[in-house]
Amino acid sequence: MADAEATRHGPGRILIAVYGIFALAATSRAAVQIATQFSEAPIAYILSAVAAVIYCAATFALAKATVVSRKVAFVAIVVELVGVLAIGAFSYLAPDDFPDQTVWSHFGQGYFFIPVVLPVLGLLWLRRTAGGTR
Numbered sequence: 001m002a003d004a005e006a007t008r009h010g011p012g013r014i015l016i017a018v019y020g021i022f023a024l025a026a027t028s029r030a031a032v033q034i035a036t037q038f039s040e041a042p043i044a045y046i047l048s049a050v051a052a053v054i055y056c057a058a059t060f061a062l063a064k065a066t067v068v069s070r071k072v073a074f075v076a077i078v079v080e081l082v083g084v085l086a087i088g089a090f091s092y093l094a095p096d097d098f099p100d101q102t103v104w105s106h107f108g109q110g111y112f113f114i115p116v117v118l119p120v121l122g123l124l125w126l127r128r129t130a131g132g133t134r
Contacts, residue, residue, distance in 0.1 A: 007073070007129050008065040012092065015125050018118060019059040022111075026052035041099050047087055048102040051115075054080050055103075058122065074126055081119035084108060088116065099110045 008016060030048035034127035038045055054076050061073035088107035091098040108115030 005061055007070060007126065012065075012129065015057060015063045015122060018114070019062060019122070021056060022115070022118065023052065023055035023059045023105070026055050026109075029103065033102075037100065041097060043102065044091075044098045044102050044105065047104065049085075051080070051087075051103045053081065054083065062122070070126060070130075073122070076121040077119045077126070080115075081123070084115045085121065107110055113134065 021067060026048060030045060030052045033041075033045040054128035058073055058076040058080060061069040061076060084104040084107060087102070087104040091102075096106045101113060104115055107113060
């Protein structure tokens with residue numbers, strides 16, 4: 001097995017599945033919020049859509065498991081971590097901009113804080129499976 005392929009084996013399968021679930025959940029939620037309530041919180045709902053795109057990118061990159069896709073996954077997961085920390089903090093500082101929960105608001109509180117833990121696990125998994133691909 002090539003080092004890049006290690007990403008999608010063992011615990012990596014669970015990680016990919018969780019990312020897939022979050023990609024589906026964030027995409028669905030953002031689509032519904034934008035279609036039905038956009039005027040109520042446009043910033044929050046656009047950020048939900050951005051989160052959905054990042055989850056989709058991370059899911060596909062982790063599942064593809066090539067040298068290039070590992071780099072894409074790394075960038076997506078770093079952006080995800082920065083996003084969940086920044087938006088999580090911003091949602092407390094400007095609560096009027098987040099009248100409804102989004103995937104990253106309040107550090108993912110509506111998703112049992114998994115959004116703040118998931119990128120850390122993703123980065124640790126990429127590091128553990130890096131082998132000679134660094």
